[in-house]
Amino acid sequence: MTLSEEDYIKAIYHLGKGNNTTVSTNAVAEKMDTKPSSVTDMVKKLSEKGVVNYKKYKGVSLTEYGQKLALTLVRKHRLWEVFLVEKLDFSWDEVHEVAEQLEHIKSEKLIDRLDKHLGFPQVDPHGDPIPSKKGEFKKAIKKLLNEVPIGISGICVGVKDSSGPFLKFLDKNKIALGDTITVLDKEEFDGSLHIQIQGRKIHISNQIATNLFLKITE
Amino acid sequence: MTLSEEDYIKAIYHLGKGNNTTVSTNAVAEKMDTKPSSVTDMVKKLSEKGVVNYKKYKGVSLTEYGQKLALTLVRKHRLWEVFLVEKLDFSWDEVHEVAEQLEHIKSEKLIDRLDKHLGFPQVDPHGDPIPSKKGEFKKAIKKLLNEVPIGISGICVGVKDSSGPFLKFLDKNKIALGDTITVLDKEEFDGSLHIQIQGRKIHISNQIATNLFLKITE
DNA sequence: ACAAATTTTTAGACAAAACTAAAAATTTGT
DNA sequence: ACAAATTTTTAGTTTTGTCTAAAAATTTGT
Numbered sequence: 001m002t003l004s005e006e007d008y009i010k011a012i013y014h015l016g017k018g019n020n021t022t023v024s025t026n027a028v029a030e031k032m033d034t035k036p037s038s039v040t041d042m043v044k045k046l047s048e049k050g051v052v053n054y055k056k057y058k059g060v061s062l063t064e065y066g067q068k069l070a071l072t073l074v075r076k077h078r079l080w081e082v083f084l085v086e087k088l089d090f091s092w093d094e095v096h097e098v099a100e101q102l103e104h105i106k107s108e109k110l111i112d113r114l115d116k117h118l119g120f121p122q123v124d125p126h127g128d129p130i131p132s133k134k135g136e137f138k139k140a141i142k143k144l145l146n147e148v149p150i151g152i153s154g155i156c157v158g159v160k161d162s163s164g165p166f167l168k169f170l171d172k173n174k175i176a177l178g179d180t181i182t183v184l185d186k187e188e189f190d191g192s193l194h195i196q197i198q199g200r201k202i203h204i205s206n207q208i209a210t211n212l213f214l215k216i217t218e
Numbered sequence: 219m220t221l222s223e224e225d226y227i228k229a230i231y232h233l234g235k236g237n238n239t240t241v242s243t244n245a246v247a248e249k250m251d252t253k254p255s256s257v258t259d260m261v262k263k264l265s266e267k268g269v270v271n272y273k274k275y276k277g278v279s280l281t282e283y284g285q286k287l288a289l290t291l292v293r294k295h296r297l298w299e300v301f302l303v304e305k306l307d308f309s310w311d312e313v314h315e316v317a318e319q320l321e322h323i324k325s326e327k328l329i330d331r332l333d334k335h336l337g338f339p340q341v342d343p344h345g346d347p348i349p350s351k352k353g354e355f356k357k358a359i360k361k362l363l364n365e366v367p368i369g370i371s372g373i374c375v376g377v378k379d380s381s382g383p384f385l386k387f388l389d390k391n392k393i394a395l396g397d398t399i400t401v402l403d404k405e406e407f408d409g410s411l412h413i414q415i416q417g418r419k420i421h422i423s424n425q426i427a428t429n430l431f432l433k434i435t436e
Numbered sequence: 437a438c439a440a441a442t443t444t445t446t447a448g449a450c451a452a453a454a455c456t457a458a459a460a461a462t463t464t465g466t
Numbered sequence: 467a468c469a470a471a472t473t474t475t476t477a478g479t480t481t482t483g484t485c486t487a488a489a490a491a492t493t494t495g496t
Contacts, residue, residue, distance in 0.1 A: 004453065025474055038454055040475055045452090057461055057474060088331035098325045107316045113306035222483065243444055256484055258445055263482095275444060275491055443492070448485100455480070462473070 001051075003104050006073055007032065008042050009051060012062055013070035018139070020067060022059040071135040077103040078124035078131075079114050085125040085178075086118060092125055092178040125178055127155030127215030138217045145181065146191065146209035153182040154214030156197075161211040173202065181214060219269075221322050224291055225250065226260050227269060230280055231288035236357070238285060240277040289353040295321040296342035296349075297332050303343040303396075304336060310343055310396040343396055345373030345433030356435045363399065364409065364427035371400040372432030374415075379429040391420065399432060 001009070011031045015023040025043070029036040047054040051066040062070060080102040084090040090098075112133070115121075123129050123140070131137035148154060156179045159166065170176070175197060184201065185194040191206030219227070229249045233241040243261070247254040265272040269284040280288060298320040302308040308316075330351070333339075341347050341358070349355035366372060374397045377384065388394070393415060402419065403412040409424030 002452080026472090034453095035455060036474060037456080037476080041453075084328075088328070088335055090327075090331070094327070098323070098328055101323045101325070102320075105316070105319045107319070109308075109312070110302075110306070110316055113308070117306055220482080244442095252483095253485065254444060255446080255486080259483075437496100439495095441492105441494070443490100445488100445490070447488085449487105450483105450485075452482085452484105453480100454482105456478090458475100458477085460473100460475070462471105464471070465469095466467100 006104055009066060009070050010073050012060060020062055022061040024059050068135055071131045073103055075131040076111055081124045082118050082121045083114060123217055127157050129217045140215050140217045142213050142215050144210055145212040145214050146206060148183045148214055150183050150185060152216060153180060154216040155180055156212060157215045158213040159211055166211060224322055227284060227288050228291050230278060238280055240279040242277050286353055289349040291321055293349040294329055299342045300336050300339045301332060341435055345375050347435045358433050358435045360431050360433050362428055363430040363432050364424060366401045366432055368401050368403060370434060371398060372434040373398055374430060375433045376431040377429055384429060
């Protein structure tokens with residue numbers, strides 16, 4: 001696969017939300033920041049190659065083979081993200097662009113060894129699951145912290161309230177995007193939570209918990 | 219720079235042996251496994267961009283700017299080779315092809331961080347020096363082990379005699395390509411050598427020493 | 437020195453991946 | 467249902483990097 005073909009495969013995969021939904025030419029064009037006519041051309045080529053199912057005017061979806069290719073790309077992308085954050089101290093939000101380049105490197109051995117070097121991580125720095133070599137992987141869902149059951153862990157991926165005071169609170173309490181949070185216990189009385197965050201145990205109000213998004217892998 | 223442009227820059231650099239000698243169109247074509255006419259085209263383009271000096275029929279050399287680009291590529295290539303060998307347990311001879319891809323990744327931060335992660339290595343697994351961020355670096359020379367002065371270290375990069383018995387000897391004595399060897403002392407009498415290899419101290423005959431190549435950085 | 441051999445360049449084509457403009461198909465609104 | 471709006475495709479170009487074949491320049495051998 002060429003670089004460009006791989007980019008289309010990933011776009012179709014992500015637009016289909018991993019469920020392999022049929023997606024429109026226009027949607028792909030927008031995602032890839034290109035023109036619909038270019039998408040039509042490429043999609044025809046990918047169809048010839050057995051990567052996608054394509055019927056004129058009817059949209060495009062990945063074949064079994066195409067899905068396998070997409071999962072390999074996702075696996076490579078997320079492993080490189082882990083590498084950048086864990087080994088090279090990149091921050092949460094700096095990794096995407098570089099991983100976007102690294103995912104195109106062609107060497108199965110490289111990815112296997114990288115996986116091992118990183119200790120076979122299950123999720124990337126954004127909390128998204130990393131497909132196994134065979135393409136198996138768990139789905140991730142985004143939940144508000146107050147809806148997370150006791151005993152479950154997730155990665156902090158966003159805030160609902162992005163006001164100054166709330167962000168200041170998070171900063172003061174050293175709660176940051178990318179942090180791993182486990183719900184230890186809930187108080188029936190006021191809905192407040194006992195959580196473990198990056199190893200520390202703290203107690204937060206229900207109001208805080210309703211404004212933090214966690215990504216959970218099942 | 220595009221991928222292809224970068225490959226030409228590297229080819230011109232390596233053909234010029236780092237001394238920025240003028241090289242012929244045919245030589246570049248052979249190195250790049252392409253046709254001379256393609257080289258002419260590309261060289262014109264690189265000349266427009268100020269990367270090379272080019273006079274019709276007179277060959278091509280890198281400009282100051284082109285040399286800087288070449289050294290950056292060499293730096294990236296060699297740092298990735300160190301990474302593959304040191305961190306991912308690739309062997310000496312498996313790294314080139316993968317590094318050839320990795321060297322094109324565009325992110326200054328990535329290379330700086332990688333350099334730090336690897337402990338600012340001075341040479342790659344083949345004993346070749348790694349240019350600094352500013353493009354400074356030492357020259358490496360290849361010498362037979364018996365010609366290496368006392369106190370000097372190098373990396374074992376080849377054998378002169380590749381017969382079965384000699385290779386078996388090396389294997390039995392755990393002398394392998396990529397090993398770091400230091401000359402500790404020489405016996406005047408028989409020209410035999412006391413060396414340190416990968417930490418171990420051993421004594422080898424002059425005959426062995428005249429059949430092993432070391433790469434030395436000055 | 438000059439004909440032959442070699443090297444290098446030019447000219448014209450091609451494939452990949454993009455674009456623009458226009459045509460065709462589908463969807464939407466009433 | 468059918469005209470209007472939207473989406474998608476087609477047709478024809480463009481750019482990048484390559485190629486072949488032929489022409490031009492340089493080098494070599496005697």
